[in-house]
Amino acid sequence: MTLYKRVISFFLAVLLTISMIFWSSGFILSDEKSMEVYQDIRESLPVKEDIDVPEPPLERNLDESMMIIETGELPDSWQLEVPIVYQEPELPTGCESIALTMLLMYEGFELGKTDIADEYLIYSETGDFADGYVGNPYSYEGAGCFPPSLARTAERFLEENDSELHAENISGKSLGELCYYVANGIPAAVWCTMYMSYDIWLYEDGFEQDGICYNWYENEHCTVLTGYDLENRTVTIHDPLEGIVVRDMDEFEYIYDAIGRFALVIL
Template identity: 40%
Template sequence: MINSTDFEPVIRKCTPEDLDKIMKLQKHICQTMEDTRLFVSTSREENRDYLIYPNTILGVFDGEKLIAYGSLVFPNDSPENIGWDLDWSREKIFHCLTLDTIVVDPDYRGHGLQRTLIRSCVAYALELMPDASVLTTVSPFNKYSLHNVQAEGFQILKRKEKYGGYDRYILGYTKAPDKEFPAFEPGPDAVILPMENILQNPELPTGCESVALTMVLNYYGQKLSKTTIADEYLIRDPENFVTAYKGDPYQISGDGIYAPGLTQTAARYLQANHCPQTATDLTGTEFTKLYQYLDKSAPVIVYNSVYLKTPINVASYTLSGKTWHFYHNEHCVVLCGYDPEGHMVLINDSLSGLVWRSEEAFARIYDQLGKMAVLIR
C-alpha cells in the first residue's frame, strides 16, 4: 500500500496515447479481484470510444503511472443507455449520461481517489449538460463502491441483472429531479413523408445502407424484403468502401458503402426492374438544401452516425486521386421530414425506428461525414 506522503496525484483527461495504460490498469484490477462478480471489464474498443469528446476518461497519475481512472459516457439514445432500464422516455434518455467505470490501483487505495473521481466526472457532466441525470451501476456485494457512490449523492433507482447476468443496482444523480422532458410535437408547418420503417437487425448488423435504400424504394411502391438489395445488388470488396460495400453486411465486422457506391447500387436495381425513378448522388449538398426534395415528396438517403455518436476516422481509401475516410459509428438513414419552427428533423432509422433528431446535431455530423446524400426520384 502506497503512503499518501509518497506521491502527489495529478488528475487530467486521458488521451488516446493513454489507452495502453488504461487497459493495463484494468487488467491488473481483474487479476487482483477476489470476487469477479464485482467488476465487468470494458473492451479496448469501448475505452477508445470513451476517449472521444464529449465522452471522457479522467485519469489519476503518479508521475507517468496511471493509478486510477473514471469514464463518463454520453450514450444518447443507444441501447446501452441505462435510462432504458428505468423505462424513461427517449427525450429524457438523451439527457442521461453514464458513469461507466471507476477503478483504483489496489496499491493506491485508501486515499479517497474513487470519491474524487466520482465528483470530477459528475462535475464534467453537469458542466456540459446541467440538467443531466448521471447513471451508474454497482454490484450490491461491492459495499465499498456502493458506499462511495451514495456518499456522493447517487440514489438507488432499481435492481436488475445487467452485463450478461450480473446483479446490479442502478443509481442516479441529478441536480434537476423535477425537470420534465416532453415528447417533441411537430408544428403545423412540419413536412412529414409517410414512410414505413425496417429494422436492420438481426439479419444485417452492418447493412444500414442497403436497408435505407430498401425503405426508399418501398416508399415508391416496390415490395422489397429487407435483404434483397444486400443479396442481389450490392457489390462487395475487401478494401473499397467508396463504390462497393467493404466487408459483409451480414457480419458485425462489416464496414459499409458510401454514397457513390450506393447510388450505383440503386441505379442497378432501378434499371433491372424498369422503374421510372433515377438515382442521384447529392454529396456536397448543404444539409438544409435537402429540404427542397422533401417539399416535393422525395425522401433523401443521408449519412450520419449511430445514435448521433461522434464519428471516429478509422480507415481511408483513395479513388481517382481523392482520399475518402471511413468512420467508426458511420450510419446511413433516410431524411423524411423536418420542422422549421422546432428545428428538428424526422429520420427513418434502421436502428431506432422513426425518430425526431435535433437539426443542429444531425447536420453537424452530416458535415463531418462529408455531406453524403443520395436521392431517388
Template identity: 40%
Template sequence: MKKIWIFLLAVMLLLAGCAKNVESTPDSATADTATADEATQPPTQPPTQPPTEPPTIDELAQAKYDQILNTELRNNFAIIDNVEPLGQLNGMQAGCEALALTAALSHFGYDLDIDDIVDDYMVYDNNFVIGYCGNPRRFYDGAGIYPPGMVTTVWNFIDENEAELYPFDTTGLSMNELYRFVDAGCPVLIWTTYDRNSPRIEQYKEYEDIKYPWYDTEHCVCLYGYDLEDNEVKIADSWDYGKDEWEDAERFENVYDEIGRFSLVLMDTSKLK
C-alpha cells in the first residue's frame, strides 16, 4: 500500500509540473515570433534613385522662352526702359544691325560705342545669312546680315563679357507673338526697310530650309514698345541719326510680314539660375 501511495504522489507531482509549464507559455509565442529565415532578412529599402542633374542654362532659357510665347499679353501697352538708339549716318552708314543690337544691349546696362559691335563681335561672311557681307561703315560697300549671323554675333559678345543673356532666332513669329517678349522685357531686333515701304527683292539665299531675301532697302531696328489702343510701335531706328519714336503698327507689321518675318529676341537670364 505504501508503494502505491508513493507512486500516486509521484504521478500527481509530474502532472502539476506539466500544468505549470503550459500556463507559463504565452498564447502568442508561436504567432508573433519570426521564423529563423525571416529574422535573417534585411529590412526592405526603396530603390536608390540616381542624383538629378540641375537644368542647364539652355534648358532654363528655352523653358522661359516657351512660357513667354504661350502667355497672353497682360495689357494693351508696354515699353522697355533704358533703350538708347545710335545713329548710323555718322560713321556707320550700313551698320544698322550692329546699332540695333547696341540699342538692345543698352537696356541691360551695356554702354557701347558706335564701333564696338562691328569691330569686336560681328561675324563676316560672303553669305549675308550667316555673316555680315561687306563693310558696315560704307553705305555702298555694305550689305547686311540676317538673324543666324546675328545670333553668332550676340554669342561672341556674351562669351567675351560673361553676359547673362540669351539670343533666340525668332524668325517666323508674328508681331503679336513678338509683343509678348516686349511685354516680358525682352528687346527684339526686327528686319524691315529703312523707309517702311514694300521691299524690292533682288535675290534669295537658302539656309537650313529657310529662304532669306536680299532687297535694296534692307534695314534692322530694335522694337521695345507697343500701344495696341493707338496702334503704334516704339522702335530704336539708327536711320536718320537714331530715331526713337512711335510709328504706325499696321504699316510696320505689313512690311515685316512681306519680307518674311525675320527677328531676334534678346533675353535676360540672370534670374533663371
C-alpha cells in the first residue's frame, strides 16, 4: 500500500472511531465541516464502475463437497475468480450488501451494485444486528448487520429468483475450515475490521441466536474470502473498501477470531 493510501486509511479509521463513539452514545455528529472532510477522504478511494459478471461456477455435488470440506486434505493454495465490487461512493456503510452481491454474482446472478441494498436488505426494528441491518447503508452514520440477518436477506433474493441455492450461516468455523469451502469453489463472506484495525472494542449488550452471541464492535466490516496460500501464509480478500487484497493469514485469523468468527456462504 502506498504512503498516500496509508494516510487515507489512518484518517478514515480515526474519523470512523469518533463517529461510532458518538453514535453508540445516542448522538450523531453535527459538525458539518467534519462530515464534509470525512466524505471527501472516503470518496477519494477508487471506485470500480464496470463490473464483470463471471460465468456460473461448475455444478457442484453438494454432499460430496461437504464431505471433502469436513474430512478432505486441503490443497496448498486456491484462488476463486470472484468479481470485485466497491461499496464507495453509493454505500459508505453497506459492506454487507456488497459482500453478498459478490457472492451472488459469483453464482452467476446479474446484479446492480445497489440492488441488494435497494430491494432485498432486511432491516432491524429493535437495534439487533443479528436480526437485520441497523441504520442506513447509504449514510456515513449507518452501522451494519451480522450473518443471521444477511442470510435472511440472501434467502429473500434466492427465493424471489427461484434459485435452489440457499444461504448458510457458518459462524464459529475456524479460518482453516473456511479455506476448505474455498478449495471446493465456495467463497465465504467473513466479518473483520476496516483496514485490518486491531482496535476491536466489543460492546457487552450483544444479541444471541442459535447459541452464538453477536456483539457489535468498532470498525465492523464485511469482506469475502476468495483464496489462500498455505506456504506463504496468506489469504486473498475481496474487500468492498480496498479491492482485492492479500492479507497475512495469521493477522487476519487473529481479527476474525477476536470478533467472534462470523461467516456466511451460499450453497
